[in-house]
Amino acid sequence: MESLTNKPSFCEDDLDAFGEIVNIAMGQAGSLLAEAFSGFVHLQVPNIRTIKWEELQKITDNLISKSSTISAVRQEFMGEFSGFIMVIYGCASYAILREILGFDDRESGEVGKRQREELLLELSNSLASTCTMKIASQLKLQCGLKPPRIVAVEQPSKDVVRTLFGPEPTWSLEQALQIDILFHLDGHDFPFELLITVSPESLPLVQKSIARLLT
Amino acid sequence: MKILIVDDSKMSRRLIRGILEQDLNLQTELREASNGQEAIALLEKETADLVFLDLTMPGLSGFDVLEEIKRRSFQAQVFVLSADIQTKAREKVLSLGAKDFIAKPVCAQVLREVLRSHGIINE
Numbered sequence: 001m002e003s004l005t006n007k008p009s010f011c012e013d014d015l016d017a018f019g020e021i022v023n024i025a026m027g028q029a030g031s032l033l034a035e036a037f038s039g040f041v042h043l044q045v046p047n048i049r050t051i052k053w054e055e056l057q058k059i060t061d062n063l064i065s066k067s068s069t070i071s072a073v074r075q076e077f078m079g080e081f082s083g084f085i086m087v088i089y090g091c092a093s094y095a096i097l098r099e100i101l102g103f104d105d106r107e108s109g110e111v112g113k114r115q116r117e118e119l120l121l122e123l124s125n126s127l128a129s130t131c132t133m134k135i136a137s138q139l140k141l142q143c144g145l146k147p148p149r150i151v152a153v154e155q156p157s158k159d160v161v162r163t164l165f166g167p168e169p170t171w172s173l174e175q176a177l178q179i180d181i182l183f184h185l186d187g188h189d190f191p192f193e194l195l196i197t198v199s200p201e202s203l204p205l206v207q208k209s210i211a212r213l214l215t
Numbered sequence: 216m217k218i219l220i221v222d223d224s225k226m227s228r229r230l231i232r233g234i235l236e237q238d239l240n241l242q243t244e245l246r247e248a249s250n251g252q253e254a255i256a257l258l259e260k261e262t263a264d265l266v267f268l269d270l271t272m273p274g275l276s277g278f279d280v281l282e283e284i285k286r287r288s289f290q291a292q293v294f295v296l297s298a299d300i301q302t303k304a305r306e307k308v309l310s311l312g313a314k315d316f317i318a319k320p321v322c323a324q325v326l327r328e329v330l331r332s333h334g335i336i337n338e
Contacts, residue, residue, distance in 0.1 A: 013225065013226070016225045017224075017226040020226050020227050023224070023271060023319070025298075027299045027300050028298075028300065030300075030301060031300045031301045031302075034301040034302070034303065039303075040301060040303040040304070043271050043299050044271065045223065045272065138320070213226070214226065
């Protein structure tokens with residue numbers, strides 16, 4: 001991997017081009033979701049911005065205000081395009097998933113727990129891998145995914161938010177790139193959220209790829 | 216031929232413009248709009264023969280623009296170019312009067328084929 005000496009700063013054109021790349025990846029993930037639910041998924045323009053670790057942590061405050069309980073899955077991606085993905089379900093969006101899929105996982109004990117985790121892992125992995133790999137392939141950057149990991153299953157948001165994004169990374173003082181994608185299932189008010197954080201060490205390569213695309 | 220490209224991405228608009236002007240060598244009078252409101256405002260001022268329309272945009276979406284074009288009986292032929300590749304999205308835009316749906320990323324070969332199949336270009 002290329003070593004980094006200069007801190008990248010994303011200009012408006014870079015963010016615009018990257019937004020279009022993310023848009024295409026989001027479209028693929030939306031299509032996959034629509035097939036899984038035999039329904040229609042409303043897609044919105046993804047929110048993309050440069051962000052520091054400290055600011056990323058502030059997102060959690062917003063999550064608390066939006067939902068009393070949270071289910072979340074974290075997945076890391078590595079290589080030339082690296083970072084991590086959080087798929088976050090509020091209590092209402094998780095209930096909708098269960099209802100649409102006809103999935104009764106309310107059984108208590110180990111069986112119910114395993115079913116809940118499987119539902120979250122499977123769906124999150126599909127969305128995360130589709131989005132990430134599609135972004136990386138358009139940028140022509142190598143990328144691999146680690147297995148997804150459950151962070152929370154219907155836990156009170158105030159109990160999990162402080163640790164939601166994991167321990168502070170080594171790049172915490174640098175700028176990362178934050179992508180926020182909301183998926184709205186047709187007929188349901190509660191979206192679920194895909195947060196992709198692209199690590200600072202990938203950003204020069206991302207910028208270089210974008211520059212190539214723009215020429 | 217008067218053409219309107221509606222897309223919130225500058226890169227995307229530039230790409231489509233490049234394909235139309237350089238790859239397809241179309242003699243066009245090209246206008247661009249970066250959102251749905253702008254597109255409707257431009258169509259109110261002057262007609263367009265063709266509209267290349269994105270779906271996912273801030274404010275008025277491409278679906279909204281199609282509805283508005285239909286409601287106001289604007290005469291332009293609309294081609295939707297979108298990353299939203301859901302079957303239902305495609306069905307919806309066609310039911311709203313779009314001539315065709317092209318999945319992003321758009322390439323010259325596909326755009327040429329589509330325009331040829333609708334008799335817009337002959338080559």
